[in-house]
Amino acid sequence: MSNVETDAAALRCGALVEGDRPSGAPRVDVLPARAVPLGGPRAMRVRRTLPQRERTLIGAWCFADHYGPHQVTASGGMDLPPHPHTGLQTVSWLFSGEIEHRDTLGTRALIRPGELNLMTGGHGIAHSEVSTPNTTVVHGVQLWVALPEEHRGAARDFRHFVPEPARVDGAEIRVFLGSLAGRTSPVRTFTPLLGAEIVVEPGATVTLAVDTSFEHGLLVDSGDVRLIDTVLRPAELGYVPRGSDTLTLVNESDAPARTVLLGGPPFGEEIVMWWNFVGRSHEDIVKARADWEASSDRFGVIEDFPGGRLPAPALPNAVIRPRRNPPTR
Template sequence: MSNLDLKPAPTSCGGEAGSGPVKDLLTGRLVPLGESTVVRRLLPNLGRRMVGAWCFVDHYGPDDIAEAPGMQVPPHPHMGLQTVSWLHQGEVLHRDSLGSLQTVRPRELGLMTSGRAISHSEESPRPHARYLHGAQLWVALPAAHRHIAPAFEHHPEPPVVTARGLRATVILGTLDTATSPGTTHSPLVGADLALTEGAELRLPLVPEFEYAVLAMSGRVDADGVPVEPGSMLYLGCGRPQLPLLARSDGAVLLLGGEPFEEKILMWWNFIGRTTEDIAQAREAWQAATDRF
């Protein structure tokens, strides 16, 4: 998915040590995307640019698109990052410059690695389901991997961990004993935690990771903090576990990873290290070169 801001500002990210345990509740700003979709942008956010290598988080829906075109994001480029498409309702048709053509459905992993350059489009297929609800996430590639060849992966059945009142789908990385088949290039984790009403548990964490919880649906408390759908609670580092309480059926995304020590520059859909990196990518896209 793209950042379609008409006048994007360069954003400096990374290069920061992780904090100890905190409870910073982040609210998203509404951003139009494509022809008819509005997203809640949680990262980058005022005071919080990254969570591990996770550097961009949009939450959208549930939207009733029965009489609407749904998601319509035209072809656009990416560089220096991975995109993660994650749905709870609806479908998204992914098409890219590698020739990939794939419909991504709820709780299937669509993972695109841009590396040195890729372009893609995303749209709701026709016909499509009535509701569209999901999250779009970016992962910054570390310097050693930011120029790798582009790739697209589709994993229809990511691994699942279950406990009383919990069904956790591992999007990326490892949770408990389950490891996602999605390719990663830095230590991180992403998991979809579906909770039944009344569930109360302590989720094991890696103390060296920093974490955040993105609320997707329902009413869930994370370490005693109610996290409403479309908001995200940043939790910092140094936690061996995370208390969760489901006050209704609900779902949250757990995002975490080692603090990203490299400084990066993010502009539009590009992640580089210098303004020259960004300028060269922009010129290549505008000139319609073979790079994209």
Template structure:
């Protein structure tokens, strides 16, 4: 892309964001990043965002697909570590097998959720299954609060979550929290909401919102509008605390994820797959992972992923400057 082309794209994105703000919606745009090792799969990462780091305790969101696996690699992520967070895997199409060092192993498919609690440290791997032809979904992280970040790691795979129909042509699957008369049994450590919305072409859903929460509507397909603001695939419409409702409309068959939670007021350091209170905590986790990665007999903290002989991924180097804790958002000047 030439400098002139880049300027045109930036100006177009800025105009789109400013128009959304005038309508009362903060539009967060994603960036394209590779996920995994040598056969990295491209994903659209909308959280953390340069303008907003968290939505509630949701601190990370990667949307991927729909990807025809005949045209390229699927999900192929060898063993890698996590600390201080929970990971959530939700699919629209396809299947992914999870394996971890706490003994967890489960294949997640549409309608179910894989939830891993890293706590003080865990390693896991994720691979799309051989029969998967189209892969489409989202991976999410939540920050564990200070008192839970050193807990024992664990995993839970759920094959189904409760559903409800909030409007004609709309199916809602509640994978965490309570919404629309449905309550998920999936555990969380801060007040959270996670709902998949599947909308038929032309469908409109009025979304009741908890005014104590902040919310985000993440578009997993084209054709999603929030309060008449177009939300491109991979982007998120952020809604401030105090809102009691919003309207999602589908110009074509569409899928969106409604996320919510009480504003997470703690500041944390996030580096690669590590979450900690300060620079020293994540630096120590990174050093431990690299030492254990190179010495299978010394894997005391992160352990060994069950039935996975792939070489564990190396961590990027930590910058030479101190990593500073960050909070919920770096707000735009309005």
């Protein structure tokens, strides 16, 4: 998915890892979402929880958009023409609907509920995402993973994976990246990561063993979910610093509650994010934008796409300034 804001903020992001939490139960920080239109007069609006002022990264997860359920007849659905990416992997995960993905590797794939599509755009890639004609409702999340310095020029790649669900204490879990609840995704990432959809039955409590070196974020799609000692409402992201060996989720609703759990060790590098690019400096971003506007071979071409590509917005007038995560407790 593209970040199609016409006045995209330039962010320099980095996780400070010194200073662990005090003894006792970890505190959960609640990160609310902000509404962002995905361009056009019938723009589909998304709820963005990463990045924001309070927290820019959870592990290497650097971007989280949560959208829907949107009636295609009202919003026009998803219609994102070819647009570029650098320095990241995109993670597409649907709850309902169907989206066609096309990219400059020549990939033409469908994104369906419960199926992972992961695209790597290190040095540069372009893709499009368009709702299919038989889609009536689009609903899901779009996530980005920052690539570490060693791999930020990685070659273009695309992977598809359908996780087998696991049942644990009144919850159904689909692990699309990393390991949880006895399930492990085979899909390669460049830093340790966790990504899983967890649907908790009404009134159920599930306690999950997690990696103590990971910080975690729980994004709530539906229902009221108590994470440790904090209730999270739909579209809120609950952040838990590293140090916990278990996470307990309680569904306090009278219907199933759907969540997405993200995790990874604190990302020890500063990154610069602007529009659809992740780099290490303002100059990286300027170069990526210029290459896209010049139709450089860096991003390639999607053959036979029925329409034009997405132009880059104007660069900010100021040099990017650092923005950091607060120290972990």
